[in-house]
Amino acid sequence: MLSALRQASRRGFATNASVQGFNGAVGNTPLIYLKGLSEKTGSHIYGKAEFQNPGGSVKDRAALGLVRDAEEQGLIKPGGTVVEGTAGNTGIGLAHVCRAKGYKCVIYMPDTQSQEKIDLLRMLGADVRPVPAVAFENPKNYNHQAKEYAEGLENAIWTNQFDNTANANAHYVTTGPEIWEQTQGRLDGFICATGTGGTLAGVGKYLKEKSGGKTQIWLADPPGSVLTSYVSSGGKLVERSGSSITEGIGQGRITDNLATFINDISGAFTVPDTKSIAMLYDLLDTEGIYLGASSALNVVAAVELAQILGKGSTVVTILCDGAYRYQSRLFSKKWLQSKNLEEAIPPHLKKYATL
Numbered sequence: 001m002l003s004a005l006r007q008a009s010r011r012g013f014a015t016n017a018s019v020q021g022f023n024g025a026v027g028n029t030p031l032i033y034l035k036g037l038s039e040k041t042g043s044h045i046y047g048k049a050e051f052q053n054p055g056g057s058v059k060d061r062a063a064l065g066l067v068r069d070a071e072e073q074g075l076i077k078p079g080g081t082v083v084e085g086t087a088g089n090t091g092i093g094l095a096h097v098c099r100a101k102g103y104k105c106v107i108y109m110p111d112t113q114s115q116e117k118i119d120l121l122r123m124l125g126a127d128v129r130p131v132p133a134v135a136f137e138n139p140k141n142y143n144h145q146a147k148e149y150a151e152g153l154e155n156a157i158w159t160n161q162f163d164n165t166a167n168a169n170a171h172y173v174t175t176g177p178e179i180w181e182q183t184q185g186r187l188d189g190f191i192c193a194t195g196t197g198g199t200l201a202g203v204g205k206y207l208k209e210k211s212g213g214k215t216q217i218w219l220a221d222p223p224g225s226v227l228t229s230y231v232s233s234g235g236k237l238v239e240r241s242g243s244s245i246t247e248g249i250g251q252g253r254i255t256d257n258l259a260t261f262i263n264d265i266s267g268a269f270t271v272p273d274t275k276s277i278a279m280l281y282d283l284l285d286t287e288g289i290y291l292g293a294s295s296a297l298n299v300v301a302a303v304e305l306a307q308i309l310g311k312g313s314t315v316v317t318i319l320c321d322g323a324y325r326y327q328s329r330l331f332s333k334k335w336l337q338s339k340n341l342e343e344a345i346p347p348h349l350k351k352y353a354t355l
């Protein structure tokens, strides 16, 4: 029987062999040993380098998985249009996939997202439609607008990353098996924040099954997300309040992707932005890696989980994307001051805030 990794490669995800085009280069990312933090905590902390995907983020896997699933179901034909609501990274992944496959790409996104992501989407040929950032319950929310637009078009799909479980499945058949093979199955914990929940649900399900339940799967939340309180209270959904500078993560509801796994989550906690920003600068200084804020949050969470699981434990998290698409914010003193976060950067690391 083919291993899951080989099955994945047959579906167009990357292997170590040479690859064809953008789609063949998605996946098979390195697992980086975070040496400084591992030594400091007496544990083994790894980050899966998803920023090395060809479109620059973990969402390339979901984008490719969602489009391939629609093709397999005959929902889109050559020359068709892919429509999605996204904070940006899924849109960037989709825009690449669409270019490679010859589809048109229409992206609805909340107008709170970084200019870099909008610029990149336009450079990739996507038709970008920024809309006011309103809650999911509001019919003008970017997701509903994407759905409505796709429904009115011939030969078009709304990929629906939040509630289409082809998203989590892309991680179940690629990210999960890769992490298992890269750690030779020796991992005590996996933790990450969620937006759609695709990464956590897909990776979590695979690792839990493969380890016979031994690997604990935890969820990390930014402020303003309701998932920590949902998990900790045994399933009570509270109203969303508060906010975070992290883009692409945090959620006010249980998406269908997350619903496939939420009952198997061992625990959850919230990471304040002050800790994420300090970690972002520290990782640049000590490990030489230049990450977005959700990755930094994930690493803070991995350190905390390693402390919970005890000395010598092995914990893996996701390095979702690089800082390039946020640098006008995360490396701008003025922007950080406007968010009351400049003081979160340790004094000896302030030299990196150069914009």
Ligand code: PMP
Binding pocket: 057, 058, 059, 087, 088, 089, 090, 193, 194, 195, 196, 197, 198, 199, 200, 247, 248, 249, 292, 294, 295, 320, 321
């Ligand atoms: N980090 C970033 C930067 C993202 O854009 C996203 C996706 N919106 C995530 C993390 C979360 O991934 P998922 O949707 O699989 O939960």
